[in-house]
Amino acid sequence: MSTASATALLDGIRAFLTPAQLRTDPDSRLLYGRDWTHQHTPAPLAVALPTTVAQVQRLVQYANDQRLALVPSGGRTGLSGAAVAAQGELVVSFERMNRILDFDPIDRSVTCEPGVITETLQHYAREQGLFYPIDFAARGSSHIGGNIATNAGGIKVIRYGLTRDWVSGLKVVTGKGELLDLNKGLIKNASGYDLRHLFIGSEGTLGLIVEATLRLTSPPGPSSVMVLGVPELDGVMAIFDAFRNRLTLTAFEFFSAKALRHVLNKGLQRPFETATPYYVLVEIEHTSAATVDTALAVFEQCSEQGWLADGVISQSETQAQELWALRENITESIAQYQPYKNDIAVRISRVPAFLRAIDALLAREYPDFEVIWFGHIGDGNLHISVLKPAALDQAGFLARCRQVNEQLFSTIRQYGGSISAEHGVGLIKQPYLHYSRDEAEIAYLRAIKAVFDPNGILNPGKIFA
Numbered sequence: 001m002s003t004a005s006a007t008a009l010l011d012g013i014r015a016f017l018t019p020a021q022l023r024t025d026p027d028s029r030l031l032y033g034r035d036w037t038h039q040h041t042p043a044p045l046a047v048a049l050p051t052t053v054a055q056v057q058r059l060v061q062y063a064n065d066q067r068l069a070l071v072p073s074g075g076r077t078g079l080s081g082a083a084v085a086a087q088g089e090l091v092v093s094f095e096r097m098n099r100i101l102d103f104d105p106i107d108r109s110v111t112c113e114p115g116v117i118t119e120t121l122q123h124y125a126r127e128q129g130l131f132y133p134i135d136f137a138a139r140g141s142s143h144i145g146g147n148i149a150t151n152a153g154g155i156k157v158i159r160y161g162l163t164r165d166w167v168s169g170l171k172v173v174t175g176k177g178e179l180l181d182l183n184k185g186l187i188k189n190a191s192g193y194d195l196r197h198l199f200i201g202s203e204g205t206l207g208l209i210v211e212a213t214l215r216l217t218s219p220p221g222p223s224s225v226m227v228l229g230v231p232e233l234d235g236v237m238a239i240f241d242a243f244r245n246r247l248t249l250t251a252f253e254f255f256s257a258k259a260l261r262h263v264l265n266k267g268l269q270r271p272f273e274t275a276t277p278y279y280v281l282v283e284i285e286h287t288s289a290a291t292v293d294t295a296l297a298v299f300e301q302c303s304e305q306g307w308l309a310d311g312v313i314s315q316s317e318t319q320a321q322e323l324w325a326l327r328e329n330i331t332e333s334i335a336q337y338q339p340y341k342n343d344i345a346v347r348i349s350r351v352p353a354f355l356r357a358i359d360a361l362l363a364r365e366y367p368d369f370e371v372i373w374f375g376h377i378g379d380g381n382l383h384i385s386v387l388k389p390a391a392l393d394q395a396g397f398l399a400r401c402r403q404v405n406e407q408l409f410s411t412i413r414q415y416g417g418s419i420s421a422e423h424g425v426g427l428i429k430q431p432y433l434h435y436s437r438d439e440a441e442i443a444y445l446r447a448i449k450a451v452f453d454p455n456g457i458l459n460p461g462k463i464f465a
Contacts, residue, residue: 074146080426114145175453252378
């Protein structure tokens with residue numbers, strides 16, 4: 001884009017945004033033009049920071065007139081490149097649309113703007129004596145709009161489901177600039193297609209979320225956290241089945257000994273002396289006075305079967321948080337190694353066989369790379385992080401990882417799994433979509449995109465080219 005063209009485009013935007021709402025300086029363009037992937041060089045035209053729905057509509061209408069691509073931006077904590085602006089797009093940041101607009105105690109619902117931080121909503125729900133259950137490590141910086149746009153999951157999916165399950169209403173500005181008010185907070189609504197669910201998980205390719213109504217629920221009871229040492233991979237799902245059959249689980253997480261080593265290097269304490277190649281974290285809700293006794297009985301049962309070698313159960317809230325840190329601090333502890341990440345899923349029943357197949361594949365294809373395993377294995381979701389050797393340049397490292405992707409995703413297809421469990425497709429997974437969706441399905445996705453965004457201005461290049 002020529003300097004004259006860029007100047008003209010920006011002058012047009014200044015007609016309806018204030019100077020403080022349009023940033024063109026290099027630092028802002030770099031900050032707002034990327035997410036946590038860091039695989040693409042940000043190169044946005046500018047950053048718009050609207051504060052009203054009317055301004056968002058005006059931006060979309062202007063972008064249609066000028067054929068200007070828009071990239072929506074929330075907390076930019078994504079790992080798929082969905083919030084990356086690398087081709088001269090205008091970034092539309094929702095960080096200033098961050099108000100909680102309404103709370104209805106009868107409906108147990110809260111209505112908010114898309115820039116509300118996830119943790120802020122969680123705190124607000126607690127202040128009302130209620131609970132918003134979608135939770136993950138990026139809660140302190142991710143935005144509700146981004147959570148909805150990626151159908152965020154996190155650590156409590158086996159108990160509470162995905163973001164989709166808590167959205168009772170949406171207001172979105174489509175790629176045509178039209179404002180749609182979807183489902184209006186209803187619990188039951190059988191009046192035709194539920195368009196709300198098209199926008200949940202759409203990664204900003206169909207419309208821009210400008211308001212959301214979210215259901216809240218009763219706070220959970222007290223809980224205990226256990227960390228268990230597992231000597232064999234097959235024991236992980238056997239332990240899951242044993243605990244699930246007798247207790248109410250709110251989380252069942254998995255991580256490898258290699259992952260634990262990196263976390264311990266950051267100052268955390270080993271949970272117990274026995275070293276095992278795999279670990280699981282189990283969070284159990286106290287549904288009766290006998291919950292802890294039952295948990296210990298299941299522990300003994302699993303130990304007798306040889307499925308676990310050692311373990312610990314929290315005796316206080318502080319200890320529970322310390323045990324959770326062993327799992328939640330993994331991503332931060334390996335960040336310095338510029339990991340290449342895959343976020344995959346299969347049906348829970350297929351996890352054991354799938355784990356064996358993938359474990360063999362990664363050992364064969366990455367003999368000189370360190371591979372870190374962890375994830376929400378209780379819902380079939382695994383995160384695989386390949387750490388970059390210091391001696392290998394970034395371009396060579398990415399090339400190696402992308403070669404292995406073809407084999408990894410072929411295996412996922414054989415098991416009927418997904419190339420992206422919760423991080424979306426974005427730019428990073430876009431070349432591999434056909435491993436999870438067949439040609440006919442992708443054709444329908446494209447047709448839906450054309451209806452809501454006929455000029456292709458919303459997040460172009462994301463999900464599919």
